[in-house]
Amino acid sequence: MDDNGVITVRDLRRRYGGTGGRGFDAVRGVTFSVRRGELFALLGTNGAGKTSTMEVLEGLAPAARDAVRVLGCDPCRERALVRRRIGIMLQEGGFAPDLTVAETGRMWAGTLSAPRPVAEALGLVSLGHRAGVAVRSLSGGERRRLDLAMAILGRPQVLFLDEPTTGLDPESRRRTWLLIRELLGAGTTVVLTTHYLEEAEELADRLAIMHQGRIVRTGTPAEVAASQPARICFELPEDSREPVPEIAGTRASVTGRTVLLQTADLQPALTALLGWANSRDLVLGALDARPASLAEAFHAVAASAGSPAGDDTVKDVAA
Secondary structure, three states, X not given: OOOOOOEEEEEEEEEEOOOHHHOEEEEEEEEEEEOOOOEEEEEEOOOOOHHHHHHHHOOOOOXXXXXXXXXXXXXXXXXXXXXXXXXXXXXXXXXXXXXXXXXXXHHHHOOOOOOOOHHHHHHHOOOHHHOOOEHHHOOHHHHHHHHHHHHHOOOOOEEEEEOOOOOOOHHHHHHHHHHHHHHHHOOOEEXXXXXXXXXXXXXXXXXEEEEOOEEEEEEOHHHHHOOOOXXXXXXXXXXXXXXXXXXXXXXXXXXXXXXEEEEOOHHHHHHHHHHHHHHOOOOOEEEEEEOOOHHHHHHHHHHHOOOOOOOOOOEOOOO
């Protein structure tokens, strides 16, 4: 646990519906910290506890036993101290539909102590040309970009992003990623939830996978992915009479002529396989070697905890 973190969470618990069998524990003892200037991603299937955790961090719900600190303060009880230093992008902004984009910005700026110019914020999310358009006339993707513009309007030290690119086209998603990187480069600390695993791999310095109210994997994207084996797949030649090679540290499965090797150490296993093939003058067809992905780690968590392996609430790649 990092006591110097911008955000510290110790044994956070959140329960709905009273005590005993009538209640439901949405968050069950979550602990993590977020350092200054890093992006920390919270991942999980629907109902994992991500939103319940985020609401406490954002000061929208209280935490029991002083479990959470944001910028050194209790974000709920000391909300007046925290609010002007954070930005929040909820899953849905709920801005007045009759106001124009610029009017929405000016109204929101009036609640902030030192906002950036509204035109600057709209320009950062490529909405400047829509300043005079009513919010009701914006597309779903444009509304998400407006939500983001309002979240960064106050130059926040800590930025909470809840599914920031849902509904965006690929180009808008790419621009949003670039903006988030710029904010990180300027020292902003970001906490992100996303259903796009590619987004977490692309942006996160560290991440946590939640399931049933608990954190079950945490680390850098590479560290979390490495909890699953790397894969080497190839086809033996049709006329080959060679048995499947026995490569140290691998587990093999065979379907017809196709061989799949799983290993915790990809480079030595691949080197040994190629040496075996060369010594027998074999050409391995459809050879493919790759480390484990974050998607594999995520689905392994879901499957081991009894969730359907094909849970479609999480996307492996950006749509």
